[in-house]
Amino acid sequence: MSFFQKLRLVGVRNEPRGLPVGGRINPAGVVHAAANPARGPESRSQEATRVSNGLKEFLWNLEGLGRGTLLDLGAAWQTTLSFFIERGFRVTSDDLLRAWADFLAQEEARLKNARATGDALDMTSEARAERFMNANLRYSEGSFDAVLLWDVLDYLEPAAAKRVVASVTDCLRPGGVVFAMFHSRKPEAFQRYRVADSMHLQVLPAAVICPAQKIYQNREIQDLFIRYRTMKSFVGRDQLREVLFLK
Amino acid sequence: MWRKEDQKTQAGPEISTSAGQAAGTAGGPRETPASAPVSSRAAACISQGIRINGEITGNEDLFVDGLVEGKVELGNGSLTIGPNGKVKADLSARDVIVRGRVDGKVTARDRVQLWSTGHLIGDISAERLAIEDGAVLRGRAEVAKHSEKHAEAFKPAPKPQEQKKVEPLPVPAGPSAD
Numbered sequence: 462m463s464f465f466q467k468l469r470l471v472g473v474r475n476e477p478r479g480l481p482v483g484g485r486i487n488p489a490g491v492v493h494a495a496a497n498p499a500r501g502p503e504s505r506s507q508e509a510t511r512v513s514n515g516l517k518e519f520l521w522n523l524e525g526l527g528r529g530t531l532l533d534l535g536a537a538w539q540t541t542l543s544f545f546i547e548r549g550f551r552v553t554s555d556d557l558l559r560a561w562a563d564f565l566a567q568e569e570a571r572l573k574n575a576r577a578t579g580d581a582l583d584m585t586s587e588a589r590a591e592r593f594m595n596a597n598l599r600y601s602e603g604s605f606d607a608v609l610l611w612d613v614l615d616y617l618e619p620a621a622a623k624r625v626v627a628s629v630t631d632c633l634r635p636g637g638v639v640f641a642m643f644h645s646r647k648p649e650a651f652q653r654y655r656v657a658d659s660m661h662l663q664v665l666p667a668a669v670i671c672p673a674q675k676i677y678q679n680r681e682i683q684d685l686f687i688r689y690r691t692m693k694s695f696v697g698r699d700q701l702r703e704v705l706f707l708k
Numbered sequence: 709m710w711r712k713e714d715q716k717t718q719a720g721p722e723i724s725t726s727a728g729q730a731a732g733t734a735g736g737p738r739e740t741p742a743s744a745p746v747s748s749r750a751a752a753c754i755s756q757g758i759r760i761n762g763e764i765t766g767n768e769d770l771f772v773d774g775l776v777e778g779k780v781e782l783g784n785g786s787l788t789i790g791p792n793g794k795v796k797a798d799l800s801a802r803d804v805i806v807r808g809r810v811d812g813k814v815t816a817r818d819r820v821q822l823w824s825t826g827h828l829i830g831d832i833s834a835e836r837l838a839i840e841d842g843a844v845l846r847g848r849a850e851v852a853k854h855s856e857k858h859a860e861a862f863k864p865a866p867k868p869q870e871q872k873k874v875e876p877l878p879v880p881a882g883p884s885a886d
Contacts, residue, residue: 536844537822537839537843537844537845538839538841539837539838539839539840539841542837542839542849543837546837546849546851551848551849551850552848552849553847553848553849554845554846554847554848554849555846555847556844556845556846559844560846665841
């Protein structure tokens with residue numbers, strides 16, 4: 462299996478998890494979405510909602526900011542964007558995982574090309590991270606008040622994750638806040654998240670963009686975010702840690 | 709009563725302007741002339757396989773399913789980028805609907821719609837924004853209407869840890885004045 466196959470599972474889709482409908486709480490602490498008459502039965506069975514203390518704390522930190530700037534590194538969801546835009550934020554959406562998947566496809570093509578022409582291409586993870594960062598997250602220093610990082614870091618190569626954190630830290634103003642999530646064990650399914658309200662996140666099973674690369678321990682998370690003043694964790698029963706970082 | 713009929717007959721030609729329907733509706737009481745002009749309201753189309761390099765300006769609706777590079781300014785018109793459309797340009801129109809790929813800044817006087825097949829790399833500035841699940845957006849979204857109206861309405865949930873801290877209310881000394 463080539464490193465590309467390890468990093469990117471092409472064409473693999475998550476099976477619908479068949480979540481029961483009706484707003485009950487399962488042992489993992491996930492509140493399943495109640496029936497939404499506006500949507501079909503299939504989508505109803507796939508959506509779940511979880512209580513998010515991290516989000517609550519994140520919003521609390523943004524209180525009184527007025528027209529703040531937010532960088533959302535997850536998928537562009539109408540609900541998430543509207544939630545912050547309606548509260549006066551200027552939102553920048555940048556789906557980093559999709560960018561990573563696109564980048565890997567380009568790398569694969571670049572490698573084939575290099576093999577055909579006999580050129581040397583540095584394929585170490587550090588070199589790859591360097592190339593990825595040359596084309597992504599090119600925001601000016603201190604341009605954001607808050608960053609939604611979601612669980613993106615779990616899906617990047619560790620070298621790239623390190624560079625992403627450094628870049629996010631640079632584009633965050635002093636006193637800014639980052640909301641990130643980390644899996645406590647390898648995730649069984651690929652999920653994406655969106656803001657349902659100020660206390661809840663919607664969890665949406667999605668087609669795999671790239672498989673999880675690393676499970677971070679607390680110490681490793683602290684090392685990654687060493688430039689931040691404080692770190693606050695909220696451990697959920699669904700093996701997902703929400704962490705808030707204050708710069 | 710007579711007025712109603714007058715209005716109907718006046719409205720006739722406008723409804724029958726869309727291509728193909730004009731002939732079908734000719735069976736009514738009033739005959740449409742064979743040389744009836746095609747409505748200027750019919751959306752212009754840059755279909756698949758056509759490539760345009762340069763600036764497109766106008767005030768009418770436009771459907772792009774081909775390749776466009778440069779600049780598109782439609783003023784009061786509506787711009788739709790079809791599922792096969794690939795546009796590398798700054799777009800400006802009343803409404804912009806993205807179903808294909810756009811690389812550039814999108815400015816709409818009214819609304820930007822990003823469909824599930826839409827892929828937009830660039831900033832959005834609009835009065836209203838609709839994003840369908842599955843759409844890809846990489847850029848800043850500025851929605852003027854909401855951001856100015858609700859700028860001061862941001863009141864998040866109380867801080868989790870401080871929820872338990874309840875300040876004792878001062879006990880009034882006597883009966884209230886009101």
